[in-house]
Amino acid sequence: MTAILVALLGAVVYGSADFLGGLAAARRRALVVTAGSQAAGLLLLVPIVVVTTGRLSAAAVGWGVAAGLLGATGVAFYYKGLAVGPMGVVAPVAAVVGALVPVAGGLITGERLGAVAGAGVVLAVVAVVVASLGEHSAATRGGRRSFGPLLGTVAGLGFGGFFVAADAAPIDSGFWPLAVGRVASVAVVTALVLATAHAARRAIQARGQAPTAATPLARPAIALIIAAGLLDQTANVAFLIATRSGDLAIVGVLISLYPVVVVALAAIVLRERLGRRFALAGTAALAGAVLIGVGA
Numbered sequence: 001m002t003a004i005l006v007a008l009l010g011a012v013v014y015g016s017a018d019f020l021g022g023l024a025a026a027r028r029r030a031l032v033v034t035a036g037s038q039a040a041g042l043l044l045l046v047p048i049v050v051v052t053t054g055r056l057s058a059a060a061v062g063w064g065v066a067a068g069l070l071g072a073t074g075v076a077f078y079y080k081g082l083a084v085g086p087m088g089v090v091a092p093v094a095a096v097v098g099a100l101v102p103v104a105g106g107l108i109t110g111e112r113l114g115a116v117a118g119a120g121v122v123l124a125v126v127a128v129v130v131a132s133l134g135e136h137s138a139a140t141r142g143g144r145r146s147f148g149p150l151l152g153t154v155a156g157l158g159f160g161g162f163f164v165a166a167d168a169a170p171i172d173s174g175f176w177p178l179a180v181g182r183v184a185s186v187a188v189v190t191a192l193v194l195a196t197a198h199a200a201r202r203a204i205q206a207r208g209q210a211p212t213a214a215t216p217l218a219r220p221a222i223a224l225i226i227a228a229g230l231l232d233q234t235a236n237v238a239f240l241i242a243t244r245s246g247d248l249a250i251v252g253v254l255i256s257l258y259p260v261v262v263v264a265l266a267a268i269v270l271r272e273r274l275g276r277r278f279a280l281a282g283t284a285a286l287a288g289a290v291l292i293g294v295g296a
Contacts, residue, residue, distance in 0.1 A: 002245055002246075003241075003242040003243070003245040003246025003247075003250070003251060004242075004246065004250070004251075004254060006238050006241050006242040006245075007238070007239070007242040007246070007250070007251045007254035007255050008254055008257070009238055010235045010238035010239050010242060010254075010255050011235075011254060011255050011256070011257040011258045011260075011261065012258075012261050013231050013232075013234050013235035013238060014231075014232070014235040014255065014258040014261070015257075015258035015259065015260065015261020015262045015264075015265065016231050016261060016265065017037075017227075017228045017229075017231035017232040017235060018078075018228075018258060018261075018262050019261070019262050019265040019266065019269075020224050020227050020228040020231065021033060021037060021075075021079070021224070021225075021228035021232070022079075022262075023224050024036075024037075024221055024224035024225045024228060025079045027218070027220075027221045027224075028221055028225075030076065030079030030080050031076060031079075031189065031192060031193050031196065032193055033079065033225055033228070034072065034075050034076045034079065034189050035186070035189040035190050035192075035193045036222075036225035036226070036229065037075075037225050037226075037228045037229030037232060038072060038075075038182060038185050038186045038189055038229060039186050039190075039229065040225065040226040040227075040228075040229025040230055040233075041182055041229040041230060041232055041233030041236070042179070042182045042183065042186055042233075043230075044229075044230050044233045044234065045175065045178055045179045045182055045233060046179070048175050048179075048237065049174070049175050049176060049179045052174050052175055053174055054172065054173050054174015054175055054176045055170070055172045055173055055174070055176070056173065056176045056180075057170060057173060059169065059170050059173070060169050060170055060173035060176045060177050060180065061176075061177075061180050063165050063166070063168050063169040063170075063177050064165075064166075064169060064173075064176060064177030064178065064179070064180035064181040064184070065180060065181055065184045066161075066165040066181070067161075067162045067165035067166040067169070067177060067178070067181040068162075068178075068180065068181020068182055068183070068184040068185040069181070069184055069185055069188060070157075070158045070159075070161035070162045070165055071158060071159070071161075071162035071181065071185065071236070072158075072185035072188065072189050073154070073155075073158040074094075074098070074154075074155045074156070074157070074158025074159040074161070074162060075155075075158070075232075076189070077151050077152075077154045077155040077158060078094055078151075078152070078155035078158075078159075080151050081094065081147075081148045081149075081151030081152045081154075081155055093149050093152035093153055093155075093156060094152040094153070094155040094156040094159065095156065095256050095258070095259050096125060096156065096256075097152075097153055097155075097156025097157055097159075097160060098155075098156040098157075098158075098159030098160045098163070098252075098256050099124070099125055099160070099252060099253045099255075099256035100125070100160065101156070101157065101159075101160020101161060101163065101164060101252070102160055102163040102164055102167070102248050102249060102251070102252025102253070103121065103249040103252055103253060105160075105163075105164040105167070105248055105249075105252075106247055106248035106249030106250075106252070107249060109248070111247045111248060111249050113247075113249060113250070116291050117250060117291065119291050120287075120291030121249065121250065121253045123284050123287055123291060124253045124254065124256075124257060124284075125253060125256075126284055127257060127260065127284035159256075160252070163239065163243075163248065163251075163252045163255070164248070165181075166178065166181075166236070166239065166240055166243070167240075167243040167248045169240075171244055175237065175240065177240075178233070178236055178237065178240060182233070235255075239251065239255055242254075242255075
């Protein structure tokens with residue numbers, strides 16, 4: 001039961017992080033937001049690693065790096081997918097793929113779900129889909145085919161891959177896998193930001209134009225990026241705690257209920273109207289969580 005509660009808490013925190021990250025991405029490039037949030041999350045991990053016990057081993061480093069790079073890839077493609085849209089397709093694709101990957105990983109490694117828990121998993125996945133669907137679900141934009149669904153699929157694979165890799169790290173490694181993974185993701189994403197900025201300057205110079213100075217980040221955007229990064233890393237910690245006391249298949253699905261939180265925050269903060277679809281999703285998510293708790 002503890003794993004289920006921690007996983008649900010992780011879903012709430014993930015949803016909050018995504019909401020704030022989405023607001024920040026509306027102000028700055030998605031890759032810049034990703035780099036900043038990844039760096040902010042690393043700051044949270046430093047004291048956690050210092051005050052907790054854990055053994056830094058080759059396996060912890062390997063799985064940590066894999067989890068960090070997969071997670072950062074998921075975030076980057078997720079933001080890009082939301083930018084090109086349609087959001088009503090990108091979000092459910094990313095959430096469902098991200099939920100099914102750890103389910104498959106858990107079943108492959110020998111985990112077994114009872115009938116009640118299995119029904120709860122199915123209901124939770126349905127809730128993810130319903131909650132993520134927007135008013136517009138067409139797969140085209142401006143009369144042309146959008147690559148949003150493909151980007152959402154890659155993002156979901158990245159999220160699901162993070163869950164599987166983080167769960168595979170040795171139990172005695174503590175939070176070292178998350179710390180190592182975040183160092184790797186910060187280094188890679190920062191290098192990509194610098195590389196793209198350099199390429200943009202070269203392209204401007206090739207056209208015979210003078211490069212313009214980069215626009216500094218405004219304080220509201222900085223606050224959003226830092227908050228998103230801290231919340232995202234907090235959810236990662238919750239996921240790791242949950243998987244070490246529960247099944248990956250169940251925890252992965254519960255964590256992936258974060259779209260319900262995103263929709264709720266959009267309604268409260270941005271005053272977006274909630275239709276019957278989202279009321280149904282919330283009910284399905286709650287019912288799924290209860291079934292998983294009873295059947296686990």
